[in-house]
Every structure is written in C-alpha cells, then in structure tokens.
Amino acid sequence: xxxxxxxVYENNGGTCVAIAGADYCVVAADxxxxxxxxxxxxxxxxxxxxxxxxxxxSSGFQGDIKVLHKNLAAxxxxxxxxxxxxxxxxxxxxxxxxxxxxxxFFPYYAFNVLGGLDSxxxxxxxxxxxxxxxxxxxxxxxxxxxxxxxxxxxxxxKSPSPLLLPARDAVTPxxxxxxxxxxxxxxASATERDIYTGDKLEIVVINKAGTKRExxxxxxx
Amino acid sequence: xxxxxxxxxxxxxxxxxxxxxxxYAMEAVKQGSACVGLRSRTHAVLAAANKAAxxxxxxxxxxxxxxxxxxxxxxxxxxxxxxxxxxxxxxxINHAFVYDAPLPVSRLALRLADKxxxxxxRSWKRPYGVGLLVAGLDVSxxxxxxxCPSGNYFEYQAFAIGSRSQAAKTFLERRFEGYxxxxxxxxxxxxxxxxxxxxQGEKLTSSNCTVAIVGRKDDGTVEPxxxxxxxxxxxxxxSMEAAEEAPAAAAAAAESSSMQExxxxxxxxxxxx
Numbered sequence: 153x154x155x156x157x158x159x160v161y162e163n164n165g166g167t168c169v170a171i172a173g174a175d176y177c178v179v180a181a182d183x184x185x186x187x188x189x190x191x192x193x194x195x196x197x198x199x200x201x202x203x204x205x206x207x208x209x210s211s212g213f214q215g216d217i218k219v220l221h222k223n224l225a226a227x228x229x230x231x232x233x234x235x236x237x238x239x240x241x242x243x244x245x246x247x248x249x250x251x252x253x254x255x256x257f258f259p260y261y262a263f264n265v266l267g268g269l270d271s272x273x274x275x276x277x278x279x280x281x282x283x284x285x286x287x288x289x290x291x292x293x294x295x296x297x298x299x300x301x302x303x304x305x306x307x308x309x310k311s312p313s314p315l316l317l318p319a320r321d322a323v324t325p326x327x328x329x330x331x332x333x334x335x336x337x338x339x340a341s342a343t344e345r346d347i348y349t350g351d352k353l354e355i356v357v358i359n360k361a362g363t364k365r366e367x368x369x370x371x372x373x
Numbered sequence: 374x375x376x377x378x379x380x381x382x383x384x385x386x387x388x389x390x391x392x393x394x395x396x397y398a399m400e401a402v403k404q405g406s407a408c409v410g411l412r413s414r415t416h417a418v419l420a421a422a423n424k425a426a427x428x429x430x431x432x433x434x435x436x437x438x439x440x441x442x443x444x445x446x447x448x449x450x451x452x453x454x455x456x457x458x459x460x461x462x463x464x465x466i467n468h469a470f471v472y473d474a475p476l477p478v479s480r481l482a483l484r485l486a487d488k489x490x491x492x493x494x495r496s497w498k499r500p501y502g503v504g505l506l507v508a509g510l511d512v513s514x515x516x517x518x519x520x521c522p523s524g525n526y527f528e529y530q531a532f533a534i535g536s537r538s539q540a541a542k543t544f545l546e547r548r549f550e551g552y553x554x555x556x557x558x559x560x561x562x563x564x565x566x567x568x569x570x571x572x573q574g575e576k577l578t579s580s581n582c583t584v585a586i587v588g589r590k591d592d593g594t595v596e597p598x599x600x601x602x603x604x605x606x607x608x609x610x611x612s613m614e615a616a617e618e619a620p621a622a623a624a625a626a627a628e629s630s631s632m633q634e635x636x637x638x639x640x641x642x643x644x645x646x
Contacts, residue, residue, distance in 0.1 A: 226466050
C-alpha cells in the first residue's frame with residue numbers, strides 16, 4: 153500500500169456496535185487488532201468503561217484510541233472530584249464531541265460509539281464521526297464492518313418514519329436478551345465478509361443493576 | 374522587639390534569621406478548627422471537627438478526597454486549602470495518566486511542599502494559610518504527612534493541628550506507639566477520641582465531626598479514601614460512650630482488656646462527666 157511520506161495514521165480495523173433499549177444498553181466490539189493484511193493480536197479490547205452508566209467503544213487507529221480513552225477517563229475522574237458524582241452518559245457524550253473537535257485539524261483517527269443509560273435510566277446510544285459530529289440514536293455501528301452491519305440493524309430496529317405522530321422513541325422495544333442475540337448475529341455476519349472483524353466478540357450490557365461482560369467466539373480467518 | 378520592622382513582606386529576613394510572614398501564616402493554621410490524623414501499617418484515618426460560621430450555615434468541608442488512594446484534612450484558610458486540594462487532585466491524575474500507577478504519598482507531600490515553598494520566596498505572593506494532613510496508601514503501606522505553610526513536611530504516626538489541638542496531641546502521644554498494629558476500627562475510635570479532646574466539653578456527635586479512612590485489608594483489597602457515613606460514626610460514638618460509662622458503674626478493677634482501653638481513654642478525657 154503506498155501512503156504519503158507523512159501519513160501518521162494506521163487503521164487497526166475492527167467494528168463497534170451499540171443498541172439502546174428501554175432500560176438497558178448493549179455495547180459490543182470485536183477483539184481483533186490488525187495492520188494491513190496481518191493480525192497483530194486476537195485479544196485486544198476496544199471498549200472502555202468511562203463511568204458506571206457509560207461505556208465507549210472505538211475502532212480505528214489504536215494509538216489515538218488508547219490516548220482518547222485515557223484522556224476521557226482522567227476528565228471523568230476530575231468531574232467526580234468536582235461534582236461528587238459520576239458523569240452521566242449525555243454529559244460524557246458532549247465531552248467526547250468537544251474533545252474530538254478540539255483536534256479538528258489533526259483528528260483522532262477514532263470512530264466512536266458511546267452507549268449507556270441517561271439520567272432517567274433509559275438506554276442511549278451516541279454515534280460520532282472522527283471530528284466530533286454526534287447524534288443520539290437508538291442503535292449504531294462504526295468501524296470497518298459498519299457498512300455490513302448498519303443495514304441489518306436498520307432492518308431489525310428502525311423505528312417508523314419520524315414524520316409519524318406522536319413521536320416514537322428511537323430505543324428498541326426488544327428485550328435485553330433479544331438485543332444481545334441480534335448483536336451476536338450481526339457480528340457473525342460481518343465476520344464472514346470483513347477481513348478486519350473476527351476472533352472474539354466482547355459484549356457489555358449496562359442496566360440498572362450494573363455492568364455485565366460476555367465473550368463470544370467468532371471466526372478466526 | 375524587631376518583629377514589626379521585618380514582617381512587611383515574605384522576602385525580608387529578620388536579624389534573627391526568621392521570615393515572620395511565614396510564621397504568621399503558621400499562626401493562621403492554629404486558628405482553624407482541629408484536625409487529627411493517625412495511621413497503622415495498613416490504614417490511615419483523618420478526622421476533623423466541623424465548625425459552622427453560624428447556627429444558620431452549613432459547616433465548612435475540611436476533608437477532601439484527592440485520589441482513590443489519598444486524601445487531605447486541612448486547618449486554616451479553607452479557601453487556600455480548596456485550591457491546594459484541586460492542585461493535588463490534578464497532580465494525582467496527571468501522574469496516573471503518564472505512569473499508569475498511583476502517585477506515592479511521599480511524592481504527593483513533596484509536590485505540595487514545593488508549591489508552598491515558592492510562596493515563601495516571591496515578593497508578589499503570600500504563603501498559603503493552611504496546614505494539611507495528607508493521608509494515603511501506596512505500595513509501601515499507609516502514610517500520614519503534615520505539610521505546613523513554610524514548605525516543610527514531616528511524616529507522622531499520629532498528629533493533630535488547628536485550635537485546641539494540643540489536647541489531642543497529648544492524647545495521641547500516650548497511645549501512638551501501638552498504632553502500627555491497630556485495626557481500622559480502633560484507629561477510628563482513637564481519632565474520634567482525639568477530636569473529642571479538642572471539643573472541650575461540647576458533646577461529640579456525628580454532625581460536628583467528619584472521619585475518613587483509606588487502607589488495605591488483610592486479604593489485599595484496597596479500601597479507597599472515603600468519608601465514613603454519619604450514621605456509622607454515631608454508632609461508633611455511642612459504643613464508645615457506652616464502654617466509658619460501664620467501667621464507671623463497675624467495681625474498681627476493669628473486667629476486660631477492651632474496657633481497660635476505654636478506661637485509659639476516660640483517664641485522658643478531662644471533660645468526662
């Protein structure tokens with residue numbers, strides 16, 4: 153692959169997905185780290201628990217992602233000291249957007265999906281581009297497998313037209329177990345065709361009771 | 374005699390080789406309400422007597438968490454203390470960011486002392502008017518440091534600062550030699566007793582004191598720096614008072630060793646009714 157002499161980024165691949173439910177949120181990412189056509193490791197987590205109700209999954213350049221996660225975790229600790237409580241998911245969403253835009257002219261090569269519970273306890277998912285443009289949605293996929301996964305999620309989860317009144321919630325009426333099964337299915341599909349996605353799937357479920365983690369094997373080829 | 378001539382600014386020495394402004398700053402610490410700190414090999418406890426400006430207002434916060442593994446209790450100009458706490462928090466966060474490890478307590482105390490020293494050597498600054506008891510846990514165990522406005526700091530097994538702290542210091546001097554092996558509960562009780570000494574007759578309740586503890590349990594798990602809940606403090610105070618009254622009611626000889634411990638406490642407390 154020919155790159156400019158000054159190209160400082162590298163895409164380590166991988167896919168991240170998040171789905172918001174009425175009182176839970178599922179955040180999932182594969183654990184494969186690649187460079188070019190090689191695999192560097194099959195066991196690298198792309199998920200960072202920033203607060204007790206807020207989880208970030210990022211794919212892209214791992215050098216930038218590591219530092220972005222560290223930065224946000226340090227800011228969350230500072231927030232805890234100043235406000236005597238942990239950061240809420242919507243607050244972290246805004247902080248992440250500002251942090252990304254701060255480097256508008258030398259961006260973090262990170263494609264982020266933030267998932268968690270909002271202040272009312274409802275599931276929320278925020279999806280980002282590399283420079284901080286963000287939106288609250290009911291579900292999202294980012295990374296090398298996103299174009300394979302997003303249409304399937306649209307098919308299964310998309311709420312009816314926004315023009316319908318009364319306005320329907322973007323969060324899915326699916327139960328937690330159904331959402332986790334959907335995530336496993338979409339990752340299995342993405343793994344088939346995307347060379348950068350595979351090995352293992354890490355699923356984090358956030359609900360009122362706390363955070364649960366699960367690992368599923370994926371195809372290793 | 375010459376005090377008034379050489380005390381205008383901090384960069385003027387007196388003929389006797391003293392910096393009066395720095396010493397005046399240390400006086401400010403003595404005006405603040407009392408704080409005590411004590412430590413064992415594995416745990417460190419900080420306690421503060423809460424003072425409210427008036428009956429209508431809330432009391433000032435004197436105990437601050439600086440990191441999961443460390444906290445401070447301060448006496449003196451609380452505003453200066455707040456600013457220093459913020460500095461200490463950011464030092465801990467920055468160290469953890471760069472080294473992926475908690476800032477050792479001795480280095481935390483050193484950073485604070487260096488910051489205080491700067492203010493004793495600039496003509497456009499004044500010394501911080503607050504003394505801090507820094508308590509924390511690191512790989513080498515639990516530590517307690519006292520940082521004063523002069524930029525000096527020392528490690529202590531137990532210490533008390535603020536107004537009427539001499540009574541607490543006297544209490545601690547009699548008991549500190551056993552502290553290394555004390556359990557966390559024993560440390561908390563002694564901290565509360567020391568604070569009680571400084572209250573001089575006023576009744577000790579959970580609303581006029583704050584206690585915080587940090588340490589490592591026997592199984593290795595870390596208890597992060599946290600203020601103890603008011604209800605639990607009241608329970609401990611009540612159990613201490615019950616134990617004190619029992620030997621007074623009983624015959625001359627104390628019946629068990631734990632009662633004996635409380636007995637010594639009774640001897641030390643001048644205001645025991």
